[in-house]
Amino acid sequence: MSIARGYAAFSPTAPMASYTFERRDPRADDVHIEILFSGVCHSDLHTAHGEWDGLIYPNGTDYPLVPGHEIVGRVTAVGAKVTRFTPGDLVGVGTMVDSCGQCVNCLHGQESYCLKGATWTYNSPDRVDGTTTQGGYSDAIVVKQDFVFRITHSEEQLAAVAPLLCAGVTMWSPLRHWAAGPGRKVGVVGIGGLGHMGIKLARALGAHVVAFTTSESKRADALALGAHEVVNSRDAAAMAAHAGTLDLILNSVAVAHDLDTYTSLLSLDGAHVLVGIPAEPHPSPSVANLIGGRRSLTGSLVGGTKETQEMLDFCARHGIVADIEMIRMQDIETAFSRMAKADVKYRFVIDMASMKHAA
Template identity: 65%
Template sequence: MEITRRAPGPHDVQIEIAYCGICHSDLHQARAEWAGTQWPCVPGHEIVGRVSAVGAHVAGFRAGDLVGVGCIVDSCRHCEDCGDGLENYCDGMVGTYNFPTPDAPGHTLGGYSQRIVVHERYVLRIRHPEEQLAAVAPLLCAGITTYSPLKHWKAGPGKTVGVVGIGGLGHMGIKIAHAMGAHVIAFTTSESKRADAKALGADDVVVSRNPDEMAAHAKSFDLIVNTVAAPHDLDAFTTLLKRDGTMVLVGAPASPHPSPEVFTLITKRRSIAGSMIGGIPETQEMLDFCAEHGIVSDIETIRAEQINGAYERMLKGDVKYRFVIDTASLAF
């Protein structure tokens, strides 16, 4: 279908989209599995491309620049969260698609498209080589979703970090935690993913269905980043935390996890926390960090007409580890 983008205003950047990653949340929204889907729905918040026009007062970007747009295209800009560069926690945050906007049709339309217009504040500079551009796209969601808690809870040398789940989010968490210098242990339910996790940078791999393997790591983790987006027993992982250790949930299940056992937490002053993407300054920091360390996502590029098949494969976990749409295939 044809959609209309606004003409660039004084502070707007117009971007010709080259690639857009596919996030699991896209599938939930497109299928109205989460409340509030607006129609027509154009998903996509892992956007990379080139600047094609800028508004008269834009100073930081010019035509031809490689740029990205993540999950945020606006916020209130005056609350404490926005002032701290944490627009992701602003009550007035506007997501890249399916959020209210003055633009037609009244809600934002995302990156499964050829072009987008975004205020300069929410545009990100890409410093990776151009040939890596498709694999950079998932950093705009999967990358920042894992980088933010790793940075906030100070993953690095001398810290033992667990990453639960080896998928679109988890594989980025392993790469980034490894680059930060942490001792990284990946958790998977699949024996077949041991070699994959090691190749991504994990120092060790635990099959979480194996009670002996789990017990061998009791009270050993400073931080666990849990990327699993399905309800599961959190106690199995909180018992692996050291005193004062934290498990951060970044996966968003459709129904709640079973309630954790309180004594598992209070006897070692352990914490269960949450984290949601990252603000614009931190997202730029993440992109720069990944460029410096040569980190990109492991991807499979698809054409636009393959999207339904990609959704079905994603539900089965049949991708290593992120689908990315080549938006040139949208040309009719």
């Protein structure tokens, strides 16, 4: 065992606080990683506050909880059977650290849809010893090599690479599945941590990108991110002008809203893909709106291991990283508060060097 230092939630209402805990010694197929940067995802906030108990986590949240699943670090040790990594390698870890590896979904590289349940990076039982996984708000982590990803971005970009491990691949997976590219028109709803990555990736894939926002103040930002067009979704005339024109819509909004507003913008056989998870259900969509254009209302989870490495390599080739605000570990509660108000452009990332000075 080794000692790790991090920050944890000790109850749904207690503020995050310093926490010292044990990490296992690397098993034969494990990689020990010194964490350099950890992105702050809205999922971290939901889980820390117990807001997904019974919804995403049937057994609730196991406290103390160390969140964090957008991890970039350096390999410090490897198990005897590890062949893909050596000490000194720059690597990433995303939302999963294991799966059954045997079901049809796992065998096709879609481990997030493991029929026996993926092992999430935090608040999930380890498949070997049953202990609860603890995430990236810490100075080190031990992960099975199959769920560790090679980072080829420059070291100066590492902090901004961290959000790619969740926000990036969450948008990449549906873009690839629904074949976004030249000749395709892609809408991105919501310009936040997920949405801003959707704009960047869709543009780099060659699609025509239309960004949708309720905030006129985000128009210039969306264009700077790569959108070809920006539509204020509160402008009925602007929305009507796009009716029946979009092949794919990625909807990253995580609050309940009228889905028909966007579904009606789809062309024949278009897909409206939900990637945000609201605390309350969306209003029931109109069946007529789906039938009338043979449209699909569907969802997408974070991508599997093959897609994640593919996305990272694509982003390195195209110079794509997240837009971030760097914070100290000690400032996580302020970051949570701001994130809840959508007051971040567009992802907080923790500099784990700050743990050396954490109280």
